[in-house]
Amino acid sequence: MxxxxxxxxxxxxxxxxxxxxxxxxxxxxxxxxxxxxxxxxxxxxxxxxxxxxxxxxxxxxxxxxxxxxxxxxxxxxxxxxxxxxxxxxxxxxxxxxxxxxxxxxxxxxxxxxxxxxxxxxxxxxxxxxxxxxxxxxxxxxxxxxxxxxxxxxxxFNHPGFIQPMIDGVLKSLAGLPEDVRAGAHLAFTTHSIPNASADTSGPVEDHGDGGAYVKQHLDAARLIADAVREETGTDHPWQLVYQSRSGAPHIPWLEPDICDHLEELHGAGVPAVVMAPIGFVSDHMEVMYDLDTEAKAKAEELGLPVRRSATVGxxxxxxxxxxxxxxxxxxxxSGRDVKLCALGALGPSHDVCPVGCCPARAPKPAAAGADSPYA
Missing domain, CATH: 3.40.50.1400 (Rossmann fold)
Known part of the structure; x- marks a missing residue:
């Protein structure tokens, strides 16, 4: 035992x-x-x-x-x-x-x-x-x-979350035709959210210019891209892109959309793309429809070879x-000393969400934070 x-x-x-x-x-x-x-x-x-x-x-x-x-x-x-x-x-x-x-x-x-x-x-x-x-x-x-x-x-930066996604990207690269593999770009995808929500994500000190939401995704994407380069010996260009927008057209949301990004890469002569949905824990509907259905249909229309890597599941x-x-x-x-495990430049996140973290447009009580009414 x-x-x-x-x-x-x-x-x-x-x-x-x-x-x-x-x-x-x-x-x-x-x-x-x-x-x-x-x-x-x-x-x-x-x-x-x-x-x-x-x-x-x-x-x-x-x-x-x-x-x-x-x-x-x-x-x-x-x-x-x-x-x-x-x-x-x-x-x-x-x-x-x-x-x-x-x-x-x-x-x-x-x-x-x-x-x-x-x-x-x-x-x-x-x-x-x-x-x-x-x-x-x-x-x-x-x-x-x-x-x-x-x-x-x-x-987002724990090794047990990052390593399965590294392996997923490597497997997807290996699944591309050999003649386009070395030139493939990596498109790290996550859910688009309104710019205003992104800018106020995380603690107050992180607010502005995409907030903690964008910073954390960029940190995870960089970790994966660096590990892929070390494993393959090839520096695959990468970008953080977005999917699953659902808001009113007049409200600014995070861009570029994955389908627009595929069009741009194809127009620039990029031979292949691996789509890596790092913003999602599992292959749920938004991954299956927005990537496996819509984005792959766009890639087929363009004649652009794509692969979609797995989530951690x-x-x-x-x-x-x-x-x-x-x-x-x-x-x-319990007051015991412990080493917090995290990769990348941002370090481990906070245990308790501080006041002002990811505020709602209409304030509501929220548990499990510094402002919780249920301490």
Whole structure:
């Protein structure tokens, strides 16, 4: 048996994700959950849902979360970390509030949260914290004893997140025709967000010019590109580009879009491209549709050879990284010395989101931060 790892004071880990439909009848209700409060007509939601209907109305994200749950539980058991792992979603079953209610019934009182987003941003961090606060308020109204909830730090530069993506890019390069491989460019993709949201992402000192969101992605992309150069002996030019824009046309969002970028590279004579979705933890719908469907169709139209590298998903190295982050945070909370693991120029992220971090346009209570009403 492995030596037991110490998770004290925590007694559970919560995998917190976005959620997705698991059949055609789920698509519109799921999108209603996602867009609640925006007044979007049902007919418009049906149009938006065509992405899901192309895949039978099923988002891959829930199965991918099940695989990650299995990987985490397996890794924890193999390394002597006695910590149960639960799963809750923002927008579809299993719903976050239901999962927290179950955890309270099971006697869990100190909960660590793993969000399936590696970077700082409103939608990738604070919105999850707002969801936690909403769920805790519901439990409080029900008269339940509230657990203390903490969130694991951003893991965009942890070796267990970076290394699987390095291997994915190397595999994709190897899959290109040999005559275009050496000249291939790397397009590191992430979700486009409004410029205003990017500029205010991360702590206040990081605000401006893309904020922590852009800085963190550039740091991860540089780590991967440098490792690929060391492994192959070839310096592949690279750029951070964006996908999955969903906002009104008049509002500035981060650019360039991946399809526009492919057109630009083709026009410049670039012989091939590897698309690496570093902004996503798993191959969910936005990866499968926006890259595997739309971007690949654009590449075919241009006659441009492309490959799309894998996300980290349930890679054992990612599961091991989460274990290391759990043990690290437990040690910090217990006052024990611990070395924080991080690659790149930015160093390890903060454990507790400070006041002013990734602010919302309309302020809402957010748990697991310095401004939490549930300390």
């Amino acid at each position: 492995p030596d037991a790892l110490d998770a004290h004071p925590y007694d559970a880990l919560l995998l917190l994700s976005f959620g997705g439909p698991e059949g055609p009848d789920d698509v519109v209700p799921f999108l209603e959950n996602v867009t609640r409060g925006r007044g979007i007509p049902k007919e418009r939601l049906k149009e938006v849902g065509q992405h899901y209907f192309l895949f039978g109305g099923v988002s891959p994200i829930n199965d991918q979360n099940r695989a990650l749950l299995d990987a985490l539980r397996k890794d924890f058991a193999e390394h002597g970390l006695d910590l149960p792992v639960y799963w809750g979603n923002r927008n579809w079953a299993p719903y976050l509030t239901d999962t927290l209610r179950e955890m309270v019934a099971d006697g869990r009182r100190r909960i660590l949260v793993l969000a399936t987003s590696a970077y700082a941003s409103y939608s990738g961090c604070r919105q999850y914290r707002e969801n936690l606060a909403e769920s805790l308020a519901t439990l409080e109204a029900e008269g339940l004893e509230l657990p203390r909830v903490d969130k694991l730090r951003h893991y 349930a890679d054992p190295r990612f599961a091991a990284a989460i274990r290391e982050l759990v043990v690290e945070r437990a040690a910090t909370e």
